[in-house]
Amino acid sequence: xxxxxTEEHEWIDVDGDVATVGITxxxxxxxxxIVFVEVPDTGxxxxxxxxxxxxxxxxxASDVYAPVDGTVTEGNGQLEEDPALVNSDAEGEGWFFxxxxxxxxxxxxxxxxxxxxxxxxxx
Amino acid sequence: MIDTEFTGDEAAIETATLPLDAWHRAKGGRxxxxxxxxxxxxxxxxxAEHLWVRENAGLxxxxxxxxxxxxxxxxxxxxxxxxxxxxxxxxxxRMRYSLLLDEDGGILDDLMIxxxxxxxxxxxxGAVKWEDIGHLRENLPDDITLNHNEDxxxxxxxxxxxxxxxxxxxxxxxxxxxxQAARATWAGHAIALSRSxxxxxxxxxxxxxxxxxxxxxxxxxxxxxxxxxxxxxxxSLRLEAGLPLYGHDLTPAIDPAEAGLGFAVSKRRREEENxxxxxxxxxxxxxxxxxxxxGLLVDGKLPVREGAKLFDGEDEIGVVTSGGFAPSVGxxxxxxxxxxxxxxxxxxxxxxxxxxxxxxxxAAMPFVPHNYVRKTGG
Numbered sequence: 001x002x003x004x005x006t007e008e009h010e011w012i013d014v015d016g017d018v019a020t021v022g023i024t025x026x027x028x029x030x031x032x033x034i035v036f037v038e039v040p041d042t043g044x045x046x047x048x049x050x051x052x053x054x055x056x057x058x059x060x061a062s063d064v065y066a067p068v069d070g071t072v073t074e075g076n077g078q079l080e081e082d083p084a085l086v087n088s089d090a091e092g093e094g095w096f097f098x099x100x101x102x103x104x105x106x107x108x109x110x111x112x113x114x115x116x117x118x119x120x121x122x123x
Numbered sequence: 124m125i126d127t128e129f130t131g132d133e134a135a136i137e138t139a140t141l142p143l144d145a146w147h148r149a150k151g152g153r154x155x156x157x158x159x160x161x162x163x164x165x166x167x168x169x170x171a172e173h174l175w176v177r178e179n180a181g182l183x184x185x186x187x188x189x190x191x192x193x194x195x196x197x198x199x200x201x202x203x204x205x206x207x208x209x210x211x212x213x214x215x216x217r218m219r220y221s222l223l224l225d226e227d228g229g230i231l232d233d234l235m236i237x238x239x240x241x242x243x244x245x246x247x248x249g250a251v252k253w254e255d256i257g258h259l260r261e262n263l264p265d266d267i268t269l270n271h272n273e274d275x276x277x278x279x280x281x282x283x284x285x286x287x288x289x290x291x292x293x294x295x296x297x298x299x300x301x302x303q304a305a306r307a308t309w310a311g312h313a314i315a316l317s318r319s320x321x322x323x324x325x326x327x328x329x330x331x332x333x334x335x336x337x338x339x340x341x342x343x344x345x346x347x348x349x350x351x352x353x354x355x356x357x358x359s360l361r362l363e364a365g366l367p368l369y370g371h372d373l374t375p376a377i378d379p380a381e382a383g384l385g386f387a388v389s390k391r392r393r394e395e396e397n398x399x400x401x402x403x404x405x406x407x408x409x410x411x412x413x414x415x416x417x418g419l420l421v422d423g424k425l426p427v428r429e430g431a432k433l434f435d436g437e438d439e440i441g442v443v444t445s446g447g448f449a450p451s452v453g454x455x456x457x458x459x460x461x462x463x464x465x466x467x468x469x470x471x472x473x474x475x476x477x478x479x480x481x482x483x484x485x486a487a488m489p490f491v492p493h494n495y496v497r498k499t500g501g
Contacts, residue, residue, distance in 0.1 A: 032355070033170040035448040035455075036424050038477075054477065056426050058169040058448050059355050083424070 004067070004107055005116035011091055012067045014107065022095040023055060023064060023086065026120050031057040034086045039075030039097050046070055046099060048106055053096050055086065067110065069102030141186045142276050142333040146340055150351050158249035160187045162354055169355035173450040176322055176360055177491070180284040181352035182343050186276035189252030190330060191259070194242035195267040202243060205262055207379060207398040208236065209389035215240040218302050218317055222379055222387050223247075223255060228400015229375035230382065231258060233367070237304045237317060242270075244304075244315070246277065246328070248369045276336045281326030281360075283494060284348040289316075289327050292342055296327055301495040309339065322357070323364025323493045362456060363449050365418060365488025371429055372416060372444040372458055380407030381460070383416045383488075414441065415466040418488040419474070421446070421455040425481055427474040433459055434473045434480065440465055443474060451491050461485065 004012045009027035013020040028034065036056035046052050046066035053064040075097045079085060086094035101107075111119060138156045141147075147154065152163030163184070165172060175181055193202060199211035208221040218237035222230050232251050237244040247255045252271075259269055280289050289296040295307045296316060304317035312335040320326035331339055343349045358368070367373050373382055378400060380388075385408050392398050396405060407413075421427050426447050433441040446457030457474070465472060470485040 032165055033168055033448075036426055038425070056448075058173075058359060058450070059164070061426070061428065080424075 003113060004110035005113065005119075006065070006067045006110055007119065008065050008067075010064060010067050012107075012110065014101065017101050018073065018098060019068065019070065019101055020095050020098050021052070021067060023090055024116070025090045028087050028090040028094070031055065031060075031062060033058045034083045037076075037079040037083045037086060037096065039079060040072045042072055042074060044072040046072060048103075056083075064096060066099075068099075068106040070099035071102070072097050072099050074098040141184060142336050143184050143186065143340060146337050147184065147351070150344075152351065152353060155354070157354060158187045160249065162187060163351070165353040165355045166351050169353070169359060170450045172350070172352045172356040173359050175350055176282045176324060176352055176356060177451050178283065179348045179350070180280055180282035180288050180326075180346075181322075181356070182340060182349055183279040183281065183352050183357055184276070184340075185249075185279050185328070186336070187249030188277055189245075189247040189249065189255060190272045190275055190277060191245040191247060191252075191256065192239070192242045192270040192272060193245065193259070193263070193267055194270075195264075198243060198267055201263050201267050202236070203392070203398065205259070205399065206234075206236070207388040207392050207401075207404065209391050210236060210243070212389075212391065213238045216304055218244075218304050218319060220387055222373075222384065223258065224379075224399040224404075225375055226399050228378040228404040230369075230373045230377055230379065231255065231375055233369050233373055233384075235317075235319065239304065239306070239315070250370055272330075274333055275330050276333050277328060277330050278336070278340065278343075279320050279322075279326060279328045280343060280349070281320045281322040281324045281352075282348075283325055285324070285326040286496070288343060288346045288349050289329070291346070292339070293329075298499060299327075300499055301325075301497050310335065318496065321364070321366055322360035323366065323489055323491060324360070325494050325496045358445075359447060359450055362445055362447065362458065363451055363489065363491040364493060365458070365490060367416065367458065368445055377416075377460075378404050378407060378412070380404055381412040381414055381416065411463045414460045414462050416444070416458060417461055417466050418486040418490060419443070419446070419457040419459060419472070419483040420486045420490075421457060421474070422482040422484075424455065425476055425479075426455040427457045427476055427481055427483065431457070431459075431474045431476055431481075433461060433483075434475060435465060440472065449490060456486075456490050457483065458488075 038054040052066040299318040314331040431443040441461040443459040473480040
């Protein structure tokens with residue numbers, strides 16, 4: 001299952017026509033202690049680059065953008081009870097939402113793990 | 124996302140470094156631009172650092188703040204023309220929280236004034252120190268000397284174990300009580316300390332020469348009970364302590380009565396009615412101000428932050444001026460301004476966050492009890 005990364009520090013796992021989206025371990029480290037996550041409602045129509053979710057650390061609220069077009073099929077309900085899951089397992093249990101892929105060609109512009117590491121190292 | 128995190132190089136040109144800059148970076152501090160300086164927002168994490176200070180002792184670098192000194196004949200009387208506190212009655216070795224007021228009684232800054240015997244020491248906020256210096260110079264008589272001491276840094280050691288840690292280096296610390304100050308020496312350096320701070324905990328602020336800062340910070344952090352603490356926890360600690368932050372909870376549009384800082388308007392000054400904005404401020408203290416600064420307990424987990432509008436039903440009634448997750452409370456809290464008739468603890472209001480209404484209850488402050496030490500020996 002290929003994993004892609006965005007310059008906005010989201011990861012996206014693609015499994016057929018469905019994708020799982022979260023923020024990267026690098027991003028959670030930059031944000032610090034996460035105290036609240038607002039995931040999109042099921043059925044929400046997302047547009048690549050548009051607002052998809054909000055993650056709140058102790059010090060600030062940050063927007064999470066949709067990495068591709070699509071429709072939300074599920075938000076991670078566990079984050080409501082335990083937002084710190086994003087700190088402890090950002091790229092696993094701390095996923096934000098699942099979505100359908102509206103336009104698979106949009107994946108081509110994203111980074112793979114190696115390219116993302118190079119991108120972060122340069123920041 | 125995290126668009127505010129990577130401040131990048133565009134700010135670096137004009138952002139100054141503190142004397143302890145390299146020390147912060149070596150300790151793993153994540154540096155952000157604040158008040159014109161690169162400052163550590165956190166080391167290991169805001170939550171852990173916050174809780175550490177409430178139980179142990181945390182070392183804060185507040186060298187960005189302005190350390191001023193005023194001297195000359197009748198300096199106390201001169202200073203009283205600009206602040207509402209009783210300065211001429213302040214005894215040597217004592218300090219007082221006060222406010223720099225504009226002619227309408229609006230708050231230009233909040234500050235600490237210490238009678239150091241031969242001069243008055245004043246510590247002002249870093250973000251407005253240049254404006255403060257201009258205001259003081261412009262409004263004080265020419266024969267009052269104003270010195271801005273940039274050769275000294277300022278550290279704050281805060282928390283219930285601060286006294287034990289500091290007394291190992293500076294034994295005089297243990298003999299001070301809250302809002303007392305003294306001069307001392309450490310490793311041959313002339314230093315000044317006071318039992319004060321802005322976290323709600325017992326603690327000290329220590330002024331010492333820039334060249335001594337690194338060795339002093341190392342000596343403290345070598346102790347088991349001391350860790351360096353960043354700006355993030357400083358903000359959450361002062362918020363829980365109900366202490367206003369200048370530029371956010373206090374501005375020139377707000378007077379001391381509205382800010383709930385009536386204690387800073389001393390009794391004698393009220394009788395004399397001779398401080399800036401006295402008519403407005405005394406009227407507000409007498410009759411109640413039209414709006415008041417209040418604490419807000421927030422239902423649920425969604426943080427309510429600065430700028431959130433406050434509602435009573437459909438009516439917009441006020442605004443949040445600081446807010447966030449409070450680690451010792453275990454929930455979000457906030458501070459804001461509401462009309463006087465909504466300022467009673469227990470009043471229900473709603474904050475608007477991203478189009479959603481969040482239920483809040485007006486609460487007495489502090490949110491976490493103060494632990495100031497007012498008597499030694501015990």
